[in-house]
Amino acid sequence: MASEIILDDIVKTYGKGKQLAVDHVSLQVQPGELFGLIGPDGAGKTSIFRILTTLLLADSGNASVAGLDVVKDYKAIRKIVGYMPGKFSLYPDLTVKENLQFFATVFNSDIQENYHLIRDIYVQLEPFKERRAGKLSGGMKQKLALCCALIHKPRVLFLDEPTTGVDPVSRKEFWQMLARLKEQGITILVSTPYMDEAGLCERIAFIQNGKILKTETPDQILKEFPDALYKIQSDNMYHLMELLKQIPEIKSSYAFGDSVHATIKEQGSQTVRQRLIDAGLPSLVFETTKPQIEDCFIQYLHE
Amino acid sequence: MENNYSISVDKLTKKFGNFTAVDAISFDVNGGEIFGFLGANGAGKTTAMRMLCGLSIPSSGKATIAGFDVYKETEKIKRNIGYMSQKFSLYEDLTVAENIQFFGGIYGLDRKELRDKSAELIARLGMEKDAKKLVNSIPLGWKQKLAFSVAILHRPEIVFLDEPTGGVDPLTRRQFWDLIYQAADSGITAFVTTHYMDEAEYCNRISIMVDGKIEALDKPAALKNKYGVNSMNDVFQHLARGASRSDL
Amino acid sequence: MKQFWSFIRKEFLHVFRDRKTLIILFGMPVVQILIFGFALTNEIKNSRIMVLDAAHDIQSSRLISKIQASRYFQVTQIVHNEAEIQEGFRGGNVNIAIVFPLNFGHDLESGERPQLQVLADASDPNLATALTNYVSNITADYQREIQKINTPIPTIVPEIKMMYNPQLKGAPNFVPGVMALVLLLVCVMMTAVSIVREKETGTMEILLVSPFKPILVILSKTIPYLFVSLINVGSILLLSVLVLDLPIHGSLLLLLLESTLFIITCLILGIFISVKTQTMQAAMLISLMGMLLPTMLFSGFMFPIENMPKPLQIISNIIPSKWFYIIVKSIMIKGLGWEAIWKETLYLLGIAVFFFALGMKNFKIRLA
Incomplete structure (x- = not known):
């Protein structure tokens, strides 16, 4: 089956070649796939979308x-x-309904025709439909922007950082909607700076400074994490982190939620453990843990 | 000073017409504490922050910031706080050094102080080579770190951070939090909003606002215990799901 | 076609939702007409005149009352010495002063050369010239009256007729000017700003990624302003006929057609500016500096083009409002027909076609 989206060695610069935004990026997205482009602001995600x-x-x-x-078939696309x-x-000066109606007609459609696609989302908007x-x-x-992008039943959906600045509850709902759209067979390319959303995609690509660091399924990326990962906790996190920076056996250490995630050089875990116990840190926890997508991204950034 | 709290808020309320944006919130923040201020979009976080920074006069209730009253002493409050937001932090068309000088100048640092502090700051961030570069040409992560350092250049008692790490890569985000820890360790109170729930875990205590009220306020571990869940994300989902006006 | 209508509907919603701008759009022409019509008139009425009458005879007092009776002058002060005249001018209380010498009446009656001194405040040279002319006319008139009575010698009396504007009213000049200004503001600036706004808010991005032809996106944005402008033309004409007493001498239909041509030219200029700019600020500045200012300077509405240096006269030819100003004056005030204005119309059309082509050439179907 032919790929639905293909990027082949794409380069994009701004300011007469001075600023490299997209650096030889190649990517393929399969039909019906929910594909995530994961990376911070300024990584080149928006340029790729455009x-x-x-x-x-x-x-x-x-x-x-x-x-x-x-380039050639831009009209058809x-x-x-x-x-x-x-x-x-x-x-902003048009109501919810007027916005939706407008975008429907622009795309040669009307709200009724593809209502089934947006119904789940639109029922939440319905009480506010006369609001600007x-x-x-x-x-x-x-949600309204998603409705407007969906109203003509697109074959491919491009969502550029749809959840930036949105609270965790709305973000979760948004991803549930994307999962339902995927069932309708729509190919979705979505970008996000939130690592926890990566796991909700079928395949992801890590992107940083215009370069693709890795393209894989989230599960495979987690499996490929090369080192044992330790979760270390204490009531005095700041001192714990400062201490870890001074232990030579530590390969990398960084805060991760309520604990520190660390990788340790070969055969070093006992030494590290002893150093921490000796330091007398309050309520110390030292155990191995499973890596998460964010650990993997940090890992690739270090490489 | 009535108390030793950095921030002391008692039944603070803000109404717009008959809509109560912030509904009698009360909490105290200790000096040097990292306090997470969470809430869904529309829960009233921004309105509350504005009142605490002396930008908006409350409808009722009491609050003191660094010991100053939010009704009468807003000018003194502004001198004793630092503010940084993801949306506006630095002037993109000025150089790194010019930004430091400008913001230092606003807070009344004299010339010698300014020279020493900016040299020290540039050295600490390892940006000696970039001091003469325009801010818009340095990477986003550096900008954020620089913006934070500039916000605490005048050694405020409290620094307000409004979604400071939005869109920043995971490594830089952590470096950024190192700076917050350092500042807190030196006695500066940090008041932080964020949509990254793992960052909520980095705070000493957090509050979660729902529908204008503070629904939960405690240490992250205690909150997770209370609701019997494993992460702050779950705590947030649990509380904010019940919001009736998350979308007003 | 359905898409196009939906676009136009949306544009009208934008225009009508923004109450403040709407009030300005429709209020501006009314206010301008009223301000120009009543406050900023360049007609001379009731100029303050000071009289030093050393003669104190029948002739001098008759001439004074004749001056007083004319609607140009109002005798505000009767003074008794030269110092008081100086004082009056310095205080800015008077525009002009007349001094009758001691034996004015005697000289006039005995056929000597009677003298009359007229002093004018020439810090406003145009006003000073006009006022001294009025005084000369009045005295010449008076002289003819008494000559008729005494010795009827034939004298040449030039009969002056002020064509098209016998009362020398200011309105005929500024109504076409205000029309050009208002249409220019609405069509060029509002159109440019409203297109650039879509670039700023990011909606242009979505519209470009739609099957709708990008050029139609732009064209549809001009329709509401065409509509608003036609209403403005109507209200300006109504005001000038009803309030300013300025009838339309020529064909109304021709006037409306020419106005529409000018509106379309302005809309094209607006599109052109929007194509070339990225921010609303830039669009607004260019419209004001590049369009409004030249209209004030070079349309002939405020400053006569004939008096300008040659290079400026040449520049004035590329200002569309200059041609529109001439056209409106010809139709409305002179009552002339198509045969008198076809050349100006062609110029206008040429400018429109030129900028349309330039705009289309620069129009982008992508972002950068």
């Missing part, structure tokens, strides 16, 4: 969406994709 949605021309390399070339840019991009979009909260704006 190249795929025919809004920007790459300096070199080829890209296609649904078998259509992003614009008919079949849905796009939700990173910035809030609806009309500018007066909605972050979570609701994001």
Whole structure:
């Protein structure tokens, strides 16, 4: 089966070649896949989205969406994709309903035709349908933007950081919606700076400074984590972290939620453990733990 | 000073017409504490923060920031706090050194103090080579670290951090938290909002706002115990799910 | 077509939702007409005149009452010496002063050369010239009256007729000017700003990634402003006929057609600016500096083009409002027809076509 989205050695620079935004990126997304582009702001995610949605021309390399070339067939691509840019991009002075109606007609559709696609999301918006979009909260704006991107039943959906600045509850709901859309057979490329959302994608690509660090399924990425990972806890976290920085057997150590995650050089775990006990840290916990996606990303950043 | 708290809030309320954005919240923050201020979009966090920074006069209730009253002494409050947000932090078209000088100047540091402090700060961040670069040409993570350092340049008693790490990569995020820990260790109180639930765990205590009220306030471990869950994310989901106006 | 209508509907919603701007859009022409019509008139009425009458005879007092009776002057002060005249000018209390010498009446009656001194405050040279002319006219008039009575010698009396504007009213000049200004503001600035706003809010990004033709996105944004502008043309014409007493002498239909052409030219300029700019601030500045200012300077509405140095006269030719100003004046005030304005119309059309082509050439179907 042909890939639905193909990026082949794409390079994009700004400011007459001075600023490298996308650095020889190659990627393939399969039809019906929920694919996550994971990386911090400024990694090049938005440039990749704009190249795929025919809004920007790459300096070199080829890209296609649904078998259509992003340069030659831009008109055809614009008919079949849905796009939700990173910035809030609806009309703040139009009501929820007016926004939706407008985008439906622009894409040659109407609300009734594909209502089944947006029904789950739209019922939450319904009570506010006469409210101006500018007066909605972050979570609701994001749901409305998704509705507007979906209303013409796109074949491929591009979501650029849809959950940035949105609270954890709304984020969770949003990902549940994406899972349902995937069942409808829509190919989804989504980007996020939140590592915990990576696990919800079928495959992910880590991206940093315009380069793809790794493309894999989340499970496989976790499996490939090369070292044993230790979870270390104490009531005095600050001193624990300072201490760990001074122990030569520690390969890497960083805060992770309520504990510190550390990798240790070969045969060093007993020494480290003893040093920590000797330091007399209050309520010390020292145990191995399973890596998470964020551990893996940090691992790749170190490489 | 009535008390020794850095921040002391008692039944603080803000109403807009007949809508109560912040509904009689009360809490105290100790000096040198890292206090996490969480809540869903629309729960009233921003309104509350504005009152604490002296930018908005409360409708009722009491609050003192660094010992100063939020009704009458807003100018003194502004001199004794630092503020950093993800949205605005530094002037992109000024150099690193110019930004430091500008913000130091606002807080009335004299020339010698300014020179010493900015040299020290640039050295501490390891940015000697970049001091003359425009801020818009340095990486986002550095910007955030620089912005934080500038916010505490005048050694405020409290620093307010509004989603300081949004969009930053995981490594830089942790380096950023190292800075917060250092500042707290030196006695500066940090008041932090974030959407990263793992960062909530880094705080000494956290409060979670739902519908304008503080629904939970304790150490992260105690909250997880109380609700019988394993992560702050679960605590948050548990509390905020019941919100009736998370989307107002 | 359905898409296009939906677009236009949306644009109208934008315009009508923004109450403050709406009030400005429709209020601006009314206020401008009223301000120009009543406050900023350049007609001379009731100028303050000071009289030093050393003669104190029948002739001098008759001439004074004739001056007083004219609607140009109002005798505000009768003074008794030169120092008081100086004082009056210095205080800015008067515009002009007349001094009758001791034997004014005697000289006039005995056929000597009677003298009359007229002093004017020439810090405003145009006003000073106009006022001294009025005084000369009044005295010449008076002289003819008494000559008729005494010795009827034939004299040449030039009969002056002020064509198209016999009462020398200011309104005929500024109504076309205000029309050009208002249409320019609404069409160029509002259109440019409203298109650039979509770039700033990011909605342009979504619209570009839609099957809708990008050029139609832009064109649809001009429709509400075309509509608003036509209403403004109507209200300006109504006001000038009803309130300023300025009838439309030529064909109303022709006037409306020419206005529409000018509106379309302005909309094209607005699109052109929006294509070339990325922020609303830039769009606004360019519209004001690049369009509004030249209109004030070079349309002939405030400063006569004939008096300008040659290079500026040439520049004035590329200002569309200059041609529109001439056209409106010709139709509305002179009552002329198509044969008198076809050349100006062609110029206007040329400018429109030129900028349309330039705009289309620069129009981008992508972001950067």
